[in-house]
Amino acid sequence: MPSVEDMTISYAGAPAAPTIAPARRYLRQLGVDTQYVLLGFPLGLITLVLCITGFxxxxxxxxxxxxxxLLAGSLAMSRGFAHLERLRIGPVLRRRIPHPHYRASKSQSWVGKMFSPLADGQSWLDLVHGIFRFIPSTIAFCFVFTWWVGTLGGLTYAAWDWALPHPPENQDLPELLGFDDTALIRVTFYLVMGLFFAVTLIPVVRGSALLEAQFARGLLTGVDELRQQVADANAARDTALGQKAAAVSAEATALRKLERDIHDGPQQRLVRLAMDLGxxxxxxxxDPELARATVAEALSQTRETLDELRALSRGIAPPILVDRGLQAALTALAGRCTIPVDLDAPVFERLNPAVESTAYFVVAEALTNVAKHSHASEVQVSVQRITTGLLVTVADDGVGGAxxxxxxxxxxxxxxxxAAGGVLAVESAEGEGTRLTAALPL
Known part of the structure; x- marks a missing residue:
């Protein structure tokens, strides 16, 4: 379950990411992919020789x-190459590559620490990558090198055609095409080929870089990412179970409170009303006059009972919250409080009914506790829409201790x-008032 700080970290607002023109973004990614592939070829050669020799x-x-x-040293060496590769594939995949979990040695001796890579699965995957990475590196290098040479050579061929030796010209081809100059045909052909390579350069280089990078990611972080996904799924399941248990507990608490309020209020008044009417x-x-007085008193009891029932119904589902929204409901709630309330609740678009209901009950319960136990002279209520959800704060200057x-x-x-997926925090030192903060996700 996230903390209130986690859910409110973006309250002040984060600076907007700088926008880059699409052309500049593509050209920058082209440079990143090119250097990754061209540098990966010699690195793959070095890694292949060292890892396969050591293994x-x-x-x-x-x-x-x-x-x-020697085998433990080879695993340690392949781990170093794996660290370097993780740093290299991050810009290619446009994401941060997590550092995988390596098995720590439980032994305190240097011998046990030296041989600990032999029992670590990720170290063996690093070694496998070091041995077989040469295959995708070679394929990617061939495509990238060919496309760059074809692009640069074709587009600049006219500038250095004069420096190349040419065989005797065949006059039949120029006459057939309607040209008188074989050199013009040759330059045009290479220019067209250069344009073809230039147009297809970005997707070819991108695909080659992704081929090599995804192969590295699958071996160097794939198992760890799968393990993390399983852990996240288990955490989400635990959170869902916790929310379900909290919802059941909150429902039971609300029913007990409603039962107690009905028993202590309207039920007692209805019993007295029945006795008065009898x-x-x-x-x-x-004594008709005394009977009329008793009936008048019974009518007063009826009105008080109706007022209590209306108060209880507002606690269950206030109509103003459903009809006019959270801001109007909180304004009415603050107006009924026996302690002056400084309300800061700007009007914003309607939220999920469950979120509005939870926010309302947070403020209602907090104001009830303030009125009963805090001995405060003022209470401040703030409801703010933040990036991560809704932030509800109720602060008083009472005795504290909540x-x-x-x-x-x-x-x-x-x-x-x-139960609503949020978190609740309370700061209530003795004699320093109480500050209740609820962060509700939207």
């Missing part, structure tokens, strides 16, 4: 134990916020 020597001499240190029925025969721990009044509110 073959280590395997061949492993029977006399000398090969084990007494009035008996008094009509003996807590999200189980058994306290805010525990049910915390469950309600978690």
């Amino acid at each position: 073959a020597t280590g395997i061949g001499t492993a029977i006399i134990w000398i090969g084990l240190p 007494r009035a029925e008996q008094q009509f025969a003996t 807590s999200l721990a189980k058994g306290h009044g805010l525990a049910g509110l915390d469950d309600r916020v978690k």
